[in-house]
Amino acid sequence: MQNSPSYAIESNDLSIHYGAFTAVKGVNLKIERLKITAIIGPSGCGKSTLLRSFNRMNDFVPGCHATGELLMQGQNLYSKDIDPVEVRRKIGMVFQKPNPFPKSIYENIAWGARINGFKGNMDELVEQSLRSAALWDEVKDKLQESAYALSGGQQQRLCIARTIAIQPEIILMDEPASALDPISTLRIEELMQELKKNYTILIVTHNMQQAARASDYTAMMMIDDQRAGGVIEFDDTKNIFTRPKDKRTEDYVTGRFG
Amino acid sequence: MSQSFDLKKKTRIGESAIQSLLFLAGILSIVTTVAIVYELGKEAMLFFGNPDVTFAKFFGGTQWQPGIGNYGIWALVSATLTTSAIAIFIALPLGLAAAVYLSEYASPKARGILKPILEILAGIPTVVYGYFALLFVTPILKSFFGDHIQVYNMLSAGLVMGIMILPLISSMSEDALSAVPRSLREAAYAMGATKLESSLQVVLPAALSGIGAALILGISRAVGETMIVAVASGAGPNFSFNPLEAAETMTGHIARISGGDLSYNSIDYTSLFAIALMLFLVTLVLNLISQWIVGRFRERYE
Numbered sequence: 031m032q033n034s035p036s037y038a039i040e041s042n043d044l045s046i047h048y049g050a051f052t053a054v055k056g057v058n059l060k061i062e063r064l065k066i067t068a069i070i071g072p073s074g075c076g077k078s079t080l081l082r083s084f085n086r087m088n089d090f091v092p093g094c095h096a097t098g099e100l101l102m103q104g105q106n107l108y109s110k111d112i113d114p115v116e117v118r119r120k121i122g123m124v125f126q127k128p129n130p131f132p133k134s135i136y137e138n139i140a141w142g143a144r145i146n147g148f149k150g151n152m153d154e155l156v157e158q159s160l161r162s163a164a165l166w167d168e169v170k171d172k173l174q175e176s177a178y179a180l181s182g183g184q185q186q187r188l189c190i191a192r193t194i195a196i197q198p199e200i201i202l203m204d205e206p207a208s209a210l211d212p213i214s215t216l217r218i219e220e221l222m223q224e225l226k227k228n229y230t231i232l233i234v235t236h237n238m239q240q241a242a243r244a245s246d247y248t249a250m251m252m253i254d255d256q257r258a259g260g261v262i263e264f265d266d267t268k269n270i271f272t273r274p275k276d277k278r279t280e281d282y283v284t285g286r287f288g
Numbered sequence: 289m290s291q292s293f294d295l296k297k298k299t300r301i302g303e304s305a306i307q308s309l310l311f312l313a314g315i316l317s318i319v320t321t322v323a324i325v326y327e328l329g330k331e332a333m334l335f336f337g338n339p340d341v342t343f344a345k346f347f348g349g350t351q352w353q354p355g356i357g358n359y360g361i362w363a364l365v366s367a368t369l370t371t372s373a374i375a376i377f378i379a380l381p382l383g384l385a386a387a388v389y390l391s392e393y394a395s396p397k398a399r400g401i402l403k404p405i406l407e408i409l410a411g412i413p414t415v416v417y418g419y420f421a422l423l424f425v426t427p428i429l430k431s432f433f434g435d436h437i438q439v440y441n442m443l444s445a446g447l448v449m450g451i452m453i454l455p456l457i458s459s460m461s462e463d464a465l466s467a468v469p470r471s472l473r474e475a476a477y478a479m480g481a482t483k484l485e486s487s488l489q490v491v492l493p494a495a496l497s498g499i500g501a502a503l504i505l506g507i508s509r510a511v512g513e514t515m516i517v518a519v520a521s522g523a524g525p526n527f528s529f530n531p532l533e534a535a536e537t538m539t540g541h542i543a544r545i546s547g548g549d550l551s552y553n554s555i556d557y558t559s560l561f562a563i564a565l566m567l568f569l570v571t572l573v574l575n576l577i578s579q580w581i582v583g584r585f586r587e588r589y590e
Contacts, residue, residue: 087478092396119480129471132494132587141489142479178588189475196479 038063038200038230039084039121044098045258046076046083048091054080055258056098059249061200066222066231068241068267071251072282076259077234078126080251081202084232085121086114102199119146122193123202127209128185130177130192135169138177139192146196155195163191164221183214190221194229201225203233207240219244238283242271250279328568331561338555346562350527352541354559361566363525367442367535368570371517372510374446374531375453379506382450383457384492384499390458391465392487403459410455418519421448426520436532440522443531449516453506460505464498465491472589493587500582507574511567514539538567 037060046054054076061067069077079088086107088094100107107117131138139156148155156173160166165187169180177188186206193201203222207215215237222231222244235241241248248270250263263276274280281287335341341359349360386406390399426444429437437443468491476486492499522534523544536544542560550557 085478087474090474090477115480115482118478123474123478125471125474125478127471129469129475131472131475131490132589142481145479145481145485145489176588192479 036063037061039100039102042099042101044080044083044096044100046079046088046094046096049093052256052258054083055254055260057261059261059264061230061232062247063230064226064228065246066226066233066244067247067249068245069232069234069249069251070236070238070241070282071259072253072287073236074259075251075253077251078204080259081204081232081234082123084200084202085118085123087118087123089114119196120198121200121202122196122198124186124189124193124204124206126205128182128189130180130185130188132176132178134174135177135180135188136173138188139195142192143195148196159191159195160188162194162224163187164217164224165191181214183210183217186210186214186218187221190218190225194225198229200230200232203231205234205236208236215240238271238285242267242283250274250276250282252278252282325568328561328565331558332565335555335558335562338558340555352525354555359559359562360527361538361563363527364536364538364541364563365566365570366527366529367517367521367525368511368537368539368567370442370529370531370535371446371449371521371537372507372574374443375449375510375513376503376507378447378450379453379457379510380503383454383502383506384461386454386458387461387465387499388487388492391462392483392491403462406455406458409451410459412452414452414513414515415519417448417452418445418516421445421516421520433532438522438532438534440520440534441532442517442521442528442535445517445519445521446531448520449510449513452513452516453509456509457502457506460502461495461499464495464502467498468494469589493585494589496582496586497588500578500586503582504575504578507578508571511571511574512539514543518543538563538570 040060041057044054044057044059045052057080059067069081071077082088083096084100084107088096096108098108102117102120105112131141133141136156139159140152143152143155157166157170160169165184168184169188172179177185180188186209190201190206207218210218219240222233225231226246233241233245245267248265248267249261250270251259252262253259263270263274263279265275269275270279271283274283336343336346340357345359346361348362349358350362350366351358351360352363386402390403394402421444422440425448426437426439426441429441429444472490472494473486476490481490517537518540521540522536523540524534524536525541526533526535528535542563545556546560
């Protein structure tokens with residue numbers, strides 16, 4: 031089955047298992063190109079597990095495997111002949127806690143580009159990536175200093191900068207602002223609006239306002255009685271927050287539980 | 289109205305007893321070190337107080353024959369440096385490679401089998417290593433170098449010493465590598481790094497301070513190792529950096545001479561303490577150098 035070009039990636043009956051336990055079950059999502067799609071839901075419903083399956087980060091969890099299809103340009107990312115390293119070069123990721131490399135600010139960006147075979151002008155790439163991540167003005171005079179000298183919010187923007195330096199198609203964000211203060215959070219959200227001009231963004235968030243403010247589409251996840259998570263509703267963000275079809279979504283987004 | 293309670297200080301005897309006990313345990317090692325330095329220093333002073341001995345002779349000479357007035361410490365330092373350098377040259381790359389494999393590549397099962405086996409190496413008595421060098425490694429070397437290599441030689445002793453400190457280096461380095469937060473590996477993988485790129489370019493530099501500690505300890509073990517060199521590298525001071533030759537290290541010399549009958553006031557006796565002090569100094573200098581190197585290249589992640 032080919033996925034149509036307006037979708038950056040789509041899943042067909044994607045399930046993720048830890049050994050015999052099914053953590054996420056039967057997910058069908060079509061992620062639209064150059065849009066922000068938010069995944070929301072209560073703790074432990076498998077949001078992060080689902081997100082990490084999109085760039086095969088779950089490969090590193092012993093016993094974790096996926097069934098079903100995850101299609102990107104007609105290729106199933108879980109088929110045997112797919113190289114996960116190549117997948118991750120096309121699908122970047124920003125983590126919950128900022129995790130810059132213990133290298134200089136400059137090297138944080140240059141390293142990823144170099145291992146991805148970048149041959150152009152590195153200084154230019156570093157500047158351009160930092161500008162795109164709205165960090166350039168704050169760090170341009172201290173590019174050789176350690177990334178750990180930056181504040182948490184700056185570190186997170188540096189992580190975004192190094193991700194866009196390798197020019198992926200899709201950027202996955204796993205609660206990128208949950209460890210940050212409200213001002214830094216806002217800056218990340220503004221940045222996402224800039225980034226979606228060039229990148230498809232998939233974001234997991236605990237913060238309902240954030241999903242409502244920042245995303246175009248929202249997927250609501252919930253666990254069933256076997257403790258397997260699944261997407262119970264997927265729609266325009268506006269619809270999810272104003273007239274959800276599922277009662278459980280309504281309860282969740284109005285703060286009645288979760 | 290709540291019940292009244294007492295917030296005044298209480299004496300907790302168990303707490304203070306334990307605290308003093310822990311303090312004593314800590315102070316014991318300091319006292320021991322000070323006592324050793326004092327004893328070494330005292331006897332070495334007797335040696336340097338001898339009108340025959342000058343610092344120039346001691347640090348400048350390459351002949352060590354205290355009986356006839358030759359006190360050139362280099363005759364012994366050269367062998368210590370040569371054997372230790374060979375040992376580190378073997379143990380550091382192999383130990384690091386083993387550590388990277390165990391921490392980054394090995395499946396839990398392979399790790400569970402390999403790690404204990406590697407640690408058995410650390411449990412072999414050094415005298416056994418000594419005869420292993422003399423009776424097993426030297427004949428093999430002999431078949432390569434023929435008559436160019438002496439029966440007692442620094443190469444064989446150094447190689448086996450390297451094998452001896454390999455588990456120390458690999459086990460400490462592995463601890464350092466495993467202590468690097470998973471989030472850094474994830475960051476590397478999420479950038480499209482292969483396992484090798486992540487291991488060598490992200491995890492290894494981040495673990496460098498721990499690996500440096502392993503290196504320092506390895507150097508100290510090599511410089512201080514006595515039995516292997518006493519058995520396999522030769523008995524007789526020889527100023528040489530040629531690994532194919534026989535030469536006696538500082539430790540080997542101390543062990544051999546102190547085993548004979550020495551009168552307490554003789555220059556031979558007090559010279560042993562001067563050698564021991566020098567050993568202290570060599571270890572200290574090598575530690576400082578490796579600390580500087582590590583400080584220069586390590587990447588702090590917290």
